[in-house]
Amino acid sequence: MMQAVGLRIDGLSKRFAHGVKGEVYAARDVSLDVQPGEFLTLLGPSGCGKTTTLRMIAGFERPDAGRIFFGGRDVTDLAANDRGIGFVFQNYALFPHLSIFENIAYGLRVRGQDGDSIIRAVSEVMALVGLSGYEQQFPAQLSGGEQQRVALARAIVIRPRVLLFDEPLSNLDAKLRVQMRAEIRALQRRLAITTVYVTHDQEEAMAVSDRIALMNRGTIVQVGTAQDLYHRPASAFVAQFVGRVNMVAGHLEQSASVSALGRHFVLHEIPPGVASGDPVRLVLRPEGFALSRGPIANGAVAAKVLSRTFLGEKIEYELDCLGERLQSVRYNAGAGALFEEGETIALRCTDETVIALKEENP
Numbered sequence: 001m002m003q004a005v006g007l008r009i010d011g012l013s014k015r016f017a018h019g020v021k022g023e024v025y026a027a028r029d030v031s032l033d034v035q036p037g038e039f040l041t042l043l044g045p046s047g048c049g050k051t052t053t054l055r056m057i058a059g060f061e062r063p064d065a066g067r068i069f070f071g072g073r074d075v076t077d078l079a080a081n082d083r084g085i086g087f088v089f090q091n092y093a094l095f096p097h098l099s100i101f102e103n104i105a106y107g108l109r110v111r112g113q114d115g116d117s118i119i120r121a122v123s124e125v126m127a128l129v130g131l132s133g134y135e136q137q138f139p140a141q142l143s144g145g146e147q148q149r150v151a152l153a154r155a156i157v158i159r160p161r162v163l164l165f166d167e168p169l170s171n172l173d174a175k176l177r178v179q180m181r182a183e184i185r186a187l188q189r190r191l192a193i194t195t196v197y198v199t200h201d202q203e204e205a206m207a208v209s210d211r212i213a214l215m216n217r218g219t220i221v222q223v224g225t226a227q228d229l230y231h232r233p234a235s236a237f238v239a240q241f242v243g244r245v246n247m248v249a250g251h252l253e254q255s256a257s258v259s260a261l262g263r264h265f266v267l268h269e270i271p272p273g274v275a276s277g278d279p280v281r282l283v284l285r286p287e288g289f290a291l292s293r294g295p296i297a298n299g300a301v302a303a304k305v306l307s308r309t310f311l312g313e314k315i316e317y318e319l320d321c322l323g324e325r326l327q328s329v330r331y332n333a334g335a336g337a338l339f340e341e342g343e344t345i346a347l348r349c350t351d352e353t354v355i356a357l358k359e360e361n362p
């Protein structure tokens with residue numbers, strides 16, 4: 001196995017001319033360190049600059065400013081072909097007139113490898129991605145999932161130093177997406193290739209990544225593990241993009257508490273730059289509420305069930321609690337445990353489940 005290389009991007013910027021808005025920054029001063037063998041995902045809403053950043057790493061797009069390093073070596077001025085990257089596109093980008101074998105062999109032929117070593121390398125990766133036997137088929141004869149496996153095989157057969165994915169699963173149905181993302185993750189672990197993966201799907205990002213870099217409007221707003229982003233969001237944008245969330249307004253009071261939902265929440269961490277008396281936003285995750293029938297006592301507050309969505313393994317309830325609309329979720333504990341629309345139930349939440357954020361636009 002080859003030694004995995006680290007990837008560093010330093011201050012990458014790219015502007016495009018925009019018909020209506022004039023010049024727009026697709027990426028603005030983007031810096032990032034990816035460890036050797038790490039699986040890092042660029043996550044963010046459509047148009048935030050993920051593809052542009054990935055294409056600059058690949059060498060398909062020239063940055064206006066900034067440098068790119070593979071294993072400490074500056075590759076900014078190298079053409080894509082000379083960087084040692086494998087790239088998996090959203091639309092697979094297979095050659096329709098070439099067999100599956102020749103599609104996968106293409107990068108090796110371009111590099112002038114001899115016939116025997118091509119057969120060996122292609123057979124090996126075809127087995128790795130579960131496509132043995134498909135050598136003489138053509139892309140149009142394959143399902144979407146199989147075509148994506150061909151694209152993956154083609155990307156790894158050249159033994160890239162850096163593997164890049166741009167929304168590789170968006171053309172697949174939901175079940176296949178879940179299966180393929182697990183396969184991609186397992187293969188990446190096995191080959192230990194430094195990987196940058198682009199998606200707008202937060203669940204996919206959480207499922208596959210060692211770390212996630214969340215982007216918004218051309219910049220990286222937070223980098224961390226899925227758990228970091230979920231439990232310690234740096235801003236309301238992060239809290240809302242990663243998982244579902246309730247935001248409740250309040251003020252920081254003496255002794256680090258905030259009153260909301262009829263009780264005082266004692267914060268375990270005061271957000272930076274917030275002083276006593278300042279407005280804050282409390283982040284409450286839907287799974288952080290304990291819901292029950294029975295008396296409203298022992299720190300509970302009354303909540304009315306506005307709607308119920310039965311999803312099988314879990315049930316989502318929309319609640320009204322002292323005028324706040326709250327999203328909550330519970331695991332299914334059997335038919336008798338379901339709450340009815342219009343019912344008033346007891347809601348509890350503990351200090352541990354609450355995060356406070358600085359109010360950004362008070």
Ligand SMILES: Nc1ncnc2c1ncn2[C@@H]1O[C@H](COP(=O)(O)OP(=O)(O)O)[C@@H](O)[C@H]1O
Pocket residue numbers: 016017018024025026044045046047048049050051052053
């Ligand atoms: N070739 C291009 N010409 C003009 N504008 C572009 C071009 N590529 C991207 N953009 C603009 O740059 C911004 C970021 O695009 P992109 O990197 O594709 O975002 P994402 O992949 O996160 O959806 C968008 O506003 C997009 O319209």
Ligand SMILES: [Mg+2]
Pocket residue numbers: 050051052
């Ligand atoms: Mg994109």
